[in-house]
Amino acid sequence: MECKKVVVVGGGIAGIQASLDLADRGFEVHLVEKSPSIGGHMAQLDKTFPTNDCSMCILSPKMISCADHENIVIHTYSELEAVDGAAPNFKVAIREKARYIDVNRCTACGDCVAKCPVKVPSEFEEGLTIRKAIYLPFPQAVPRKMTIDKDRCRKLTEDKCGVCQKVCQAGAVDYEQEDLIIELDAAAIVVANGFDMMDASTMPQYGFGVCKDVITSLQLERILSASGPTSGHLQRPSDGTEPRKLGFIQCVGSRDTRTHSYCSSVCCMYATKEAILAREHAPDVQITIFYMDMRATGKGFQEFVSRAKDSYGVRYVRTRPAKIQSANGESGVLMSYETRGLAGEAVTDEFDLLILCPALIPARDNYSLAKILGTELDADGFFVTPRLSSPTDTTTNGVLVCGFASGPIDIPDSVSQASAVAARAAEIVEGGRT
Amino acid sequence: MTGFRPTILAFCCNWCSYAGADLAGVNRLQMPTNVNVVRVMCSASVKPEYVIKALSQGIDGVLVLGCHIGDCHYMTGNHRTARRIPLTAKVLETVGIDSRRVKLDWVSAAEGDKFQQVITDFVEEVEGLGPNPSKEVRF
């Protein structure tokens, strides 16, 4: 029998679902995730549209199922190093980066974190708060093991400090740890490395990085989350007060030929969701969503938008912002725009908090990953899926793709694509169809 | 009857009405706090004895919710429910416990809004009936 291993690259919801289905189907799955925990962007979300299901509540069981599954090996803090050969006999090398922690000993008690003197903006909290150089990315992380950020740790950069090792009663801190290369044979490789959010400060006209009270939608997601930096209290960054007037700007850098010409597919809906949640957190808040086309094409989406309008009083205005600048002083934002129609007029409105919905872009490591896999990317940087009859096939036989890696897509579609990948992998192995 | 908050017990079948109740929750459909749900696999597993026990010991109302006839996850399970529960209500009425304190209804997995409606209406109805007089019966 041929090799029945499958390597899945990316531990977000698509990679997790692909791993679970493949593992249930009898494959030995190696799930490779570059960050210290699986979970991906979905772990950062407060709720999911259109049901406002708590994101972590539905994701966490899947993360744990992955960790508990006898057919799944999770390689976090790891990257695909090299791929040789062809389907169904790939030779894959995985680099497990040194976390400087003995994961068999670490209990994630947090003693080290309390003593670590180095403060770094937290990636998980979208920079809204800090983490330490030794850290657990988020409370529900899988695996629940500390990681030392080697670029920020004083011991590893300057050979000073070393306090984490001293306070760790489990003896889990190991400054000598080295990267580990794991080699294995695989029948198929699944790319599920998701998306990144465009850096909104690259478009200063939208005010991000200029005005304190212009934030990204992912930042708002964290602000709304009970486990987030404000424990779910709606606060604006400039002065910590509760904003009373919110504006959402859609299509920041997407559907824009100067930056990313495609539609990111999910922003209309998540903005609607965040608007509803913000209203639930602060019932008096006034919310306007500035958009180009309202795209509500999924199951229950249109009804969700209607609910936002009718039950939560969310205002939808079709326009583009002309100018965004700080209001007087530190706090608040002034936005100028034109109302529609020939009778339209220029308006300048003040908002307490302005939320940008930036383009969701291909994962930044796509180019290097595509090179390793010998697979093509499209002009936007997404993995090309040339065969309509197999929407999860890339240009390389046996290299499959699911989720946002092949183009903008929402969670249910990512999940069903991930299952489709399992069928394709089974076809490759059982039917010899590559 | 002002200030009277009835205590209500609801049996919901796992496949339709419990799922419908979950859906009501997911959709944040607000309803009175009086109803306490017990999950059973099928409405047909609700023994009339449970209903009698509850109502003779002072629970103010009992709801039995199942799949619509024809949609029962267990084919014809709820056909039995459709006979047993109304009969139980009759028996209670015979001895002076208003049969309106027992309600049988069908709520599908897609009917979060119907669940809300059934709960709201039933609570209102039982409020109107006042406290279950069996509460005052001392043995």
Added chain:
Amino acid sequence: MRLAFEEMKADRLLAARTEHGNVAPVLLAKGDEPGEMRTDVPYQMANILLRVVPYLGSDRVAVVARRCDEKAIAEMTKRGLLDPEKVSLIGLACDAEQVGACRCSDPCPSTVHIGECVKAAPADNMVEDLLAKSMPERLKFWTAQFRKCNKCFGCTSNCPVCFCDECLLEEKTFTPEKGIPPGFAFHLIRSIHLADKCVECGECERACPADIPLLALRKMINRDVKEMFGFVAGDSEMTSPLLTTLDGEPMEGDDDVC
């Protein structure tokens, strides 16, 4: 009587006769001395029958049965507790006095071998009176009645269609563990259990040392069962509606199911 052995080809005869001055059941074989046979049986022959059947082996039995016995035997047969091939009925028609005492509405056996059929008793006044009461009045009445219950289980042990060896009501699950009286649920649960099989023989009421009008309760519920499902206990053709599907009945829609 002994003709039963020839005509019905029975091996045994279950009847009642005078023993030590009382009426007692007797199981006779062919050729046994019959003694003084009695027709004023103060208990259910059906009940006795069910108890003796396990000891009869392959023997066929003829039983002296009133209409209520006959109906109880039908219910037993439906539940596979009796083999109809092995039981023959000797129909005994109750006299007017007996019918009156039982407030019996259905006194005449399908085949009469002994006695002559008399008219059914007029409508049970007690039932009508109770049904005329308001909810609070009913509750008041029955609370007072149930409070008298000694939990002696006379009603269950004399009932021809209470088949269980161990009664659910002996457990604390459904009746609070407070001794006597057994709580409001006790007689209601019994009512549900009997709803699809009570033949209105009245043994429960006669057996009750506390004089709870249990027969009236039975009759009211039987009436409801008949109204709701068209079911009459003792009819040998009909399966309990509580156990069957709604096939052929109009499907109850979303409205007014209860």
Added chain:
Amino acid sequence: MTSRIGVFICHCGHNIASTVDVEDVVEYAKGLPSVVYAGHNLYSCSQEGLSAIKESIKKNELNRVVVAACTPRTHEPLFRRACEQAGINKYLFEFVNIREHCSWIHTKEKEEATKKAKKLVAMGVAKAALLEPQEEGESGVVPKAVVIGAGLSGLSAAAALLNQGIETYIVEKEASVGGILRDIAVIGPDDADAQELLGSLTKIIEESPKANLHLSSRVTKLKGFVGNFELTIEGGGKEETVQAGAVIVATGGVEHRPEGEYGFGKLKGVITQLELERLLGSGEVGARRVVMINCVGSRQPGREYCSRVCCNASLKNAVRILNINPDAAITIIHRDIMSCGTAAEELYREASDRGVRFVRYGLDQRPEVSAEGEQLVVEVFDETLDEKIELESDLVVLATPIVSPEDSSETGTLLKVPRDKYGFFLEAHVKLRPIEFATDGVFVCGSARWPVSARECIWQGQAAAAKASIPISEGKVVIEAITAEVNSEKCVACGNCALACPYEAIEIVDTESGRAARVNEAQCKGCGTCVAACHNDAIQQKGFSSRQLGAMIDALIRATAEVAR
């Protein structure tokens, strides 16, 4: 064994904690009978939460666990597994739902919601105290699958199953395969050849020795459960009974026919987008002036949903007309152009660049179509220009939604799977279980669930095939230990249970203690119908015994009095 119960109340972030006073509930739980530990977690389902439960089981020597959090319908397996990992039988776990059934539906009544949570916890604890360890049964799996519907999603599912070597029955009500795909020439947005795709899928089925194609047929009966379904297929006057391990619903959708709207059915030259597809397929479009109207019969009261595929169909066909006749004047009257993603947005841009005019209308001012002789005139209020315009046209194309076929209710009833108010099938979980039904072993794909594009049909079909292949490749399914069991000492063999059982899983047999009922474990589905039919509690359902449910009722009465104080 004395019960030692641990109670874990979940904050679920603020989903529960913002409404229910979690600490207060914990304090209350501490005082409940048999409770030796009560605590709370931010997220009980996180690895941290689960570790806390597992540690507490060991530290406090717990032998029963109650978690008060969300719904058992999604999270029970997770906590059961945690109990198992900590060394206690997973059936000694009880779930209390204080989110869907409490905090989420009583958001504004914090005090009452907290009281209710206490009652629900008290009920759960009362049941938990009486839980007993159970062992699960196993049953075999028939290594075959049934796909109902042979449109694009059904064919894709069937092909994926056959390619894995799984014997597959394909049941199609029409006389040929393909569904809507038959009417389509090219598939947007990349202009793939639809008939070639259909041909390649049909070929897989025709060539596979393991394919059983039933055309002009319907599934008329379904019995059984995951791994062991029995279906009756009726067609051509014949009836066949087949066994299968899994069933895939791919019954698709149909185009809404907008009778009477915008002159459809009355005015010549007013057609639907699917009719245009057919014309384009046969190369018969000579119209120079074309007006397309989107959202005809969708996104409006009565049928509120967006049908997802119509905007892209309009864009694709606009460009195709321009390819035939570059001078064609095409206007798309729309409410929003829903061209999500990369390729569709590209198509939108191409259409726009090549001169397609886009006019936005609102629900309050819909376009009007009339005829002046041979010519059609469309009047519409252009929201962007803020004025009424008139468009002369040779052809008016209405983009109508995909709707659920009329007979989908029969399929739903037959399979015991729910549908939403529009008739589309309701999946197990909108977000994370889009292909599954709550019923194990039955899956859904394509427009039977929601209107989807060709590409989505294909991958969803493959996804359903993957899901269906899991029990088949595993070769066994575990039977949850919620089956009925008989106490033959108590049983008097009255047969009530056997009569009431919808599955004929109970028979009366001779046992050592006389005649008694016996449950056939493999046939018992755990509904408990028999339990309610038994008069002396001789038959009980595992995990739902009358003692347990009776205790819950007692607990509710007691707790109601306690929290009122």
